[in-house]
Amino acid sequence: MATTNSNTVPRSFLQVASAEEVASPLRVVQIEGLVILKIIKHCKEFSPALVTGQLLGLDVGSVLEVTNCFPFPVREEDEEIEADGANYQLDMMKCLREVNVDNNTVGWYQSTMFGSFQQVELIETFMNYQENIRRCVCIIYDPSRSNQGGLAFKALKLSDSFMDLYRNNNFTGEKLREKNLSWVDIFEEIPIKVTNSALITAFMTELEGDSPVAQCDYDRLQLSTNQFMESNMEFLMDCMEDLTMEQQKFQYYYRSLSRQQSQQQAWLQKRRAENNARKAAGEEPLPEEDPSNPVFKLIPEPSRLESFLISNRIANYCNQINGVAGQSFSRLYLMKALHD
């Protein structure tokens, strides 16, 4: 005990400061009920259009507290309006600070349909945020799932190793193998905690209806999930097609790579035979490499990012299908039991 104490106590301020620099990994996202309601309201009002908004809160140790949020206006392509959007963001932050809302940006939220959120844009936005905020998180809400009585909230972040790769734009097979990164490792899902202030707790307890059945129970016990399944399958099929396209790109790449290699070999053999002939004739041998020859030009390897993202999407649809199917199994058995 004494030895450990003597080890830890005489740390200089600098040491402490530098030790603080090492951020503990983000373990939990703690969301206020207010934020959940706000996100749901915004996403639902504009559904099926996809919307985004900013999350405000505090970064406390390994917990990221999300205490407020505000919606972004629907984005337009026009540049002028984009500048307007930045102004809007500043104005809103200023206003919220005046009523003592935490005004650190900790990330953003966005709505999605059937979980098709894993797009390149998401990663780009993530990288943009990440430049300014060390720890940021993206909350995904799926209004289509909430009709089934579920609460489809997800907190995501990009994994560190993926971010490294993305920064260097290295999505060649070799690098990926080096890092041992597969499509599963792009996104990390962070568990969500929900908090409410004591005041809200008091109000909600008072206001809770007497009825033992709430809307979400009705939604959950709804038997028809066909539409949801159907659109899920449709999306799944689209994704499969995309993936096949990507695969074909790779096949093409490999084919041209091997063709190039055989061409190179042929050229080399020809050159060697020529050199042998020249040697026999007593002439200087020609160099064995010729960078100007088109045969030696490197064929750029296509990026694997897109296929990774598609894989992610497919996995997501599969999960959803599994989940909903599981739910409907229990519903069917319940109905059977009721009928008997």
Place this chain on the structure above:
Amino acid sequence: MAAGLNRDKPGSQIKANIYSQAHIQLKTKSNLNQFILESKLSNNPSSLCSLKILIIHQRMAAAIEHTVLQFAPSSAKISAKLHPLVLFNICDCYVRRRDQAERVIGTLLGSVLPDGTVDIRNSYAVPHNEFSDEVALDIDYHHNMLLSHQKVNPKEVIVGWYSTGLGVTGGSALIHEFYSREVPNPVHLTVDTGFRNGESTIRAYITVNLCLGDRQLAAQFQEIPLDFRMVEAERVGFDLLKSTMVDKLPTDLEGMEVSMHRLLALIDDVYLYVDNVVEGRVEPDNEIGRFIADTVASLPKFSPQAFDKLVNDNLQDRLLLVYLASITRTQLSLAEKLNTAAQIL
């Protein structure tokens, strides 16, 4: 005529008498729970006096002419719908209020439905300063925030304002007047964050103007029915919004389990009730009986074979989907393995 005479000698015994009569008359006339007669001129005794006299005048003139002093025609059936988000917002603002501030004031956004119901869907706090009986709202802030909100959702307009505290207080009339200039017939929502009655008191008011010709004399706050739109909260689940800390969001299957438990409990309740009625322990209630009969009748009548077929078909469909999903996943991992293998070669 008589009013004209009385005005000349204020402070007489008869005046107080008349005042109380007028008071009672107003009260009975509008049949209200909350009655506040607020004159912005009320710190001026002579004008107070003239107000009283005007009321008397009205009484006397009432027999002859109805138009002299009147409450603006009140749309009798106005009610308000309150979405839980607004309550959350208000509570959050209250928790984050400034030092020494006793209450928070803010703007309510929403829309007025065709049937006159005010749908309160959103809100934001507006900073204010309060000295004894003066209230200064930050109007710039209010406008900035309004602009920002309108950018996101132009359909939401100002419908009123809120304040924490129990019931209407002194400064309310002034703020209400300000909001009346922004929107006709604003709603005033009060949320008692102190739980002074020992329960949550959330009330909505509108004002009815008391005027003489073109002159507005006073505003009267009239409570209107308030409907809590808890459907959204129910969709999220009260369990999530009621407790101060929930460690993780319920998954689909967990939610399902909870719902099934509730259903089971309900069925048990019904059983118990029916048993009790049959055995004569409980007085039968025809209405409940009819409900139960309706519910039982709503189950479609199938032959067992047809039902089995239906269930099995459905099960098989789902199984097929699950199978397809797993095959896709297998395919994915296989493709990945092959891709990496191709690279090594």
